[in-house]
Amino acid sequence: MHMADALVAPAVAGTMYAASAIAAGYSIKKVHLEADPKKVPVMGVMGAFVFAAQMINFTIPGTGSSGHLCGGMLLTALLGPYAAFLTMIGVLLIQCLMFADGGLLALGCNVWNMAFYGCFLGYFLVWRPMMKKTTSRGKIIAASIIGSVVTLQLGAFSVSIETLFSGITDLPFSVFAGTMQPIHLAIGLVEGLITAAVLVFVYEARPEMLYRANVAGKREKFSFKKTLGVLAVVMLLIGGGLSLFASSHPDGLEWSIERITGSTELDAAKKSVYNTAESVQETTALLPDYQFKGSESGLGTSFSGIIGSCVVLVVCAGVCYIISTTRKKKSA
Amino acid sequence: MSKLSGAYYEIDHMNMVATRDQWVNKIHPLVKLVVTVFYIAVVVSLSKYNLSGILLMGAYPIVMFMLGEVSFKDSIRRLRIILPLVCVVGIFNPFFDRQVVFNVGSISVTSGVISMVTLMIKGILTVLASYLLIATTTIEKICYALRQLHIPAVLVTQILLTYRYISVLLKEANTIMQAYLLRAPNQKGVQFKVWGPLVGQLLLRSIDRANAVYESMMLRGYRGEFHYSNMEHCSGKDYLFLVAWIVVLLAIKYLPVFMYFNS
Numbered sequence: 297m298h299m300a301d302a303l304v305a306p307a308v309a310g311t312m313y314a315a316s317a318i319a320a321g322y323s324i325k326k327v328h329l330e331a332d333p334k335k336v337p338v339m340g341v342m343g344a345f346v347f348a349a350q351m352i353n354f355t356i357p358g359t360g361s362s363g364h365l366c367g368g369m370l371l372t373a374l375l376g377p378y379a380a381f382l383t384m385i386g387v388l389l390i391q392c393l394m395f396a397d398g399g400l401l402a403l404g405c406n407v408w409n410m411a412f413y414g415c416f417l418g419y420f421l422v423w424r425p426m427m428k429k430t431t432s433r434g435k436i437i438a439a440s441i442i443g444s445v446v447t448l449q450l451g452a453f454s455v456s457i458e459t460l461f462s463g464i465t466d467l468p469f470s471v472f473a474g475t476m477q478p479i480h481l482a483i484g485l486v487e488g489l490i491t492a493a494v495l496v497f498v499y500e501a502r503p504e505m506l507y508r509a510n511v512a513g514k515r516e517k518f519s520f521k522k523t524l525g526v527l528a529v530v531m532l533l534i535g536g537g538l539s540l541f542a543s544s545h546p547d548g549l550e551w552s553i554e555r556i557t558g559s560t561e562l563d564a565a566k567k568s569v570y571n572t573a574e575s576v577q578e579t580t581a582l583l584p585d586y587q588f589k590g591s592e593s594g595l596g597t598s599f600s601g602i603i604g605s606c607v608v609l610v611v612c613a614g615v616c617y618i619i620s621t622t623r624k625k626k627s628a
Numbered sequence: 629m630s631k632l633s634g635a636y637y638e639i640d641h642m643n644m645v646a647t648r649d650q651w652v653n654k655i656h657p658l659v660k661l662v663v664t665v666f667y668i669a670v671v672v673s674l675s676k677y678n679l680s681g682i683l684l685m686g687a688y689p690i691v692m693f694m695l696g697e698v699s700f701k702d703s704i705r706r707l708r709i710i711l712p713l714v715c716v717v718g719i720f721n722p723f724f725d726r727q728v729v730f731n732v733g734s735i736s737v738t739s740g741v742i743s744m745v746t747l748m749i750k751g752i753l754t755v756l757a758s759y760l761l762i763a764t765t766t767i768e769k770i771c772y773a774l775r776q777l778h779i780p781a782v783l784v785t786q787i788l789l790t791y792r793y794i795s796v797l798l799k800e801a802n803t804i805m806q807a808y809l810l811r812a813p814n815q816k817g818v819q820f821k822v823w824g825p826l827v828g829q830l831l832l833r834s835i836d837r838a839n840a841v842y843e844s845m846m847l848r849g850y851r852g853e854f855h856y857s858n859m860e861h862c863s864g865k866d867y868l869f870l871v872a873w874i875v876v877l878l879a880i881k882y883l884p885v886f887m888y889f890n891s
Contacts, residue, residue: 298709298713300710300713300714300751300754300755301668301671301672301750301751301754301755301758302671302672302710302714302747302748302750302751302754303713303714303717303751304672305672305673306669306672306673309669309672320783321780324780324782324783327782328782333842333846334838334839334842336782336785336786336789337789337838337839337841337842337845338835338838338839338842339786339789339790340785340786340788340789340790340792340793340838340841341789341790341793341797341834341835341837341838341841342834342835342838343786343787343789343790343793344789344790344791344792344793344794344796344797344834345797345830345831345834347790347794347797347798348632348794348797348798348800348801348830349801349827349830349831351631351632351635351798351801352632352801352805352817352818352826352827353631353816353817353818354817354818354820354823355815355816355817355818355819355820356820357820365827374831382782382783382786383786383790385783385787386783386786386787386790386791387790389787390767390787390790390791390794392758393758393761393762393767393770394638394639394642394762394767395635395638395706395709396706396707396709396710396755396758396759397709397710399668399710399754399755399758400664400665400668400758400761401665401668401669401672401754459717463676464676464717464718464743464747465717465718465720465721465747466720466721466723466724466725466740466743467717467720467721467724468724489823490823490827493820493823493824493827493828494823494824494827494828494831496824497824497825497827497828497831498828498831498832501828501832502832502835505835
């Protein structure tokens with residue numbers, strides 16, 4: 297998600313530098329108020345730790361591909377939002393200088409997109425409310441996944457907005473954002489799982505290291521299946537509930553087609569192949585236009601959200617199974 | 629070479645290059661930092677159709693690479709991260725911006741093609757400028773320049789410490805990974821079951837190391853800020869370097885003779 301210098305206009309870069317500088321100034325003040333003399337050396341070494349951990353490849357189960365750690369949510373759970381934010385600035389600056397990952401001018405944007413959301417929103421909206429009363433393994437996993445997904449989504453959306461205001465691409469905003477958000481949903485999920493695994497280990501080994509977490513209570517027996525079950529129910533509720541509010545306006549690609557052709561449907565290509573494909577789709581579609589056939593009720597939209605989520609999960613699992621089976625056969 | 633050891637050697641190599649005895653390396657770090665940021669700002673502020681202006685901006689890296697005897701080959705490797713992203717963003721411009729600007733034989737060159745090429749060159753030039761800074765200035769000197777710009781000591785000290793311990797922790801992470809791979813051969817990465825323990829162990833070791841670092845710093849009289857003993861103030865040649873580049877860059881941006889495609 298690192299923005300390059302070439303992708304930002306000076307005005308956007310300046311604005312984001314100012315916003316990040318305000319957050320950094322406030323963080324420095326807060327770190328001073330915490331009056332913990334060990335804080336700065338710990339921040340320095342933790343920054344180096346994040347740097348090293350980012351280089352480790354984590355195999356994603358069932359896919360054969362690998363993911364990486366970004367570290368914003370992990371740092372905020374260990375150091376608190378202010379120290380974590382300052383640590384991430386150091387990591388991003390060194391990444392930009394030593395490895396050309398990001399850019400000097402775009403540093404303000406990158407700090408905002410990757411450090412601000414992960415450290416501040418991840419802490420104040422997710423970590424602190426969830427750890428306020430008691431801390432448990434299930435809560436740590438849920439907070440890590442929710443925090444990482446939400447903050448990466450916000451970061452990806454900020455990248456789209458910054459690119460739009462910089463005016464360097466003619467790609468419509470909705471298409472750009474529509475591509476960025478799903479990609480970062482997957483990245484956020486992997487980031488959340490890695491963060492959860494590390495924080496659960498810390499909770500087991502040295503629970504006092506977790507920032508402002510109430511670890512005095514009795515530790516419950518951890519059930520990974522139970523936590524995944526709860527997350528699955530949340531996903532279904534979101535898929536079913538939020539789709540009721542799904543926009544009836546054309547989506548990004550439809551909108552861009554509408555701009556060019558004046559209609560959201562491609563009517564110029566009504567040839568034999570198109571007609572055949574359309575008739576096959578109409579016959580086989582379980583929920584055409586996200587409704588029951590012949591129904592206008594919101595129930596259909598909601599139901600289609602749930603069915604859609606399940607179908608996507610089944611297709612994902614199926615494709616992953618096929619890929620992993622093929623790989624195993626090839627390597628055998 | 630693994631990613632971890634590759635990163636370790638990259639940092640080591642850059643440190644070696646930045647400490648060479650060359651005139652560019654001796655220019656005051658604050659001046660080089662200001663010129664680099666100014667150059668990048670001017671490059672990205674050029675109009676997306678100003679192809680001639682952006683080509684002229686290549687003068688800065690050419691002069692610095694040739695006169696500073698900095699390896700151009702090393703800098704090319706650094707484009708591998710940024711350039712694909714820039715290309716992905718720019719590649720759609722020819723599809724959406726189809727106004728024909730001029731014809732080369734039977735081929736029509738559209739404004740979308742010009743903006744795409746301009747964006748790619750901007751991506752290359754900005755990366756090269758950052759490389760020139762880090763290839764001629766150590767992180768310690770850049771941190772010194774940041775302190776001169778009144779960036780708070782907490783932030784600068786933390787950046788410096790992060791940089792100093794990156795090599796140590798990269799080595800440690802590499803040792804852990806080698807031990808893991810020797811016990812789990814033919815694995816592409818770290819398996820799901822050991823995500824927590826593997827990175828967690830590295831984390832706990834890092835925290836223990838941080839405490840040891842803190843204690844040793846306190847024993848050596850650390851009171852919240854590092855002090856730089858051998859840093860000099862800007863001299864006449866530093867000011868000359870600064871003023872000369874600012875004048876040249878502003879001339880390329882604003883003199884009408886250089887503005888062909890501005891719109």
